Amino acid sequence: MSLTDIQSQITAAETNAGRAPGAVTLIAVSKVQPNDRVAAVLDQGHRVFGENRVQEAADKWPGFRDTYGDVDVHLIGPLQTNKARQAMTLCQAIHSVDRPKLANTLARLAQEIGTCPDLFIQVNTGEEPQKAGILPQDTDAFVAQCRDLDLPVRGLMCIPPVDEEPSLHFALLAKLAKRNDLSGLSMGMSSDFASAIALGATHVRVGSAIFGARTPA
Numbered sequence: 001m002s003l004t005d006i007q008s009q010i011t012a013a014e015t016n017a018g019r020a021p022g023a024v025t026l027i028a029v030s031k032v033q034p035n036d037r038v039a040a041v042l043d044q045g046h047r048v049f050g051e052n053r054v055q056e057a058a059d060k061w062p063g064f065r066d067t068y069g070d071v072d073v074h075l076i077g078p079l080q081t082n083k084a085r086q087a088m089t090l091c092q093a094i095h096s097v098d099r100p101k102l103a104n105t106l107a108r109l110a111q112e113i114g115t116c117p118d119l120f121i122q123v124n125t126g127e128e129p130q131k132a133g134i135l136p137q138d139t140d141a142f143v144a145q146c147r148d149l150d151l152p153v154r155g156l157m158c159i160p161p162v163d164e165e166p167s168l169h170f171a172l173l174a175k176l177a178k179r180n181d182l183s184g185l186s187m188g189m190s191s192d193f194a195s196a197i198a199l200g201a202t203h204v205r206v207g208s209a210i211f212g213a214r215t216p217a
């Protein structure tokens with residue numbers, strides 16, 4: 001598939017769901033992809049990308065920005081507190097706010113730097129022990145805590161368990177967001193972005209369907 005195929009599938013999914021064209025932001029997940037594939041997508045005019053690791057983003061994006069101008073980079077992978085400052089200066093959004101310690105660090109740095117990227121709280125909708133994220137039953141309290149810290153919380157994010165029907169997780173995330181008056185929903189990847197859009201996704205994170213398979217590192 002290609003960028004234009006994915007864009008037209010997103011438009012179709014928006015229309016099917018009765019949502020406005022352009023309601024969904026496509027985050028092209030460029031982690032681990034060779035630079036020539038990333039450049040090809042930049043050449044087509046796309047300017048919103050997702051990265052899993054702060055270091056990889058720091059190695060990649062300053063150079064591309066020199067060539068292509070402003071690019072929004074969204075951090076979608078786990079963030080260690082000692083990388084938070086770097087992430088905040090490099091990224092326009094962080095989708096992996098998943099614990100109080102990180103929220104406290106982001107709040108302190110936001111005061112110091114004077115700005116903060118858009119934040120999404122990662123919810124472990126499948127309650128998987130090995131997976132990051134706030135548990136569904138703790139989400140309301142954590143959203144409130146982040147708001148008390150004056151953090152710009154835009155929405156919720158989830159990565160459904162691989163072996164479960166993703167739409168159940170998308171529906172749960174949408175319910176939690178609505179209950180907390182959050183408009184942003186970061187959900188849906190290459191294999192399931194259409195169903196995520198049907199359930200209200202505002203940001204879909206699509207990697208391999210745009211760039212091709214990731215070669216294992």
Ligand SMILES: *Cc1c(COP(=O)(O)O)cnc(C)c1O
Pocket residue numbers: 029031052076077159189190191205206207208209
């Ligand atoms: C890698 C990754 C994606 C993209 O996955 P694809 O299946 O390649 O579309 C989306 N979200 C997160 C959090 C990821 O780590």
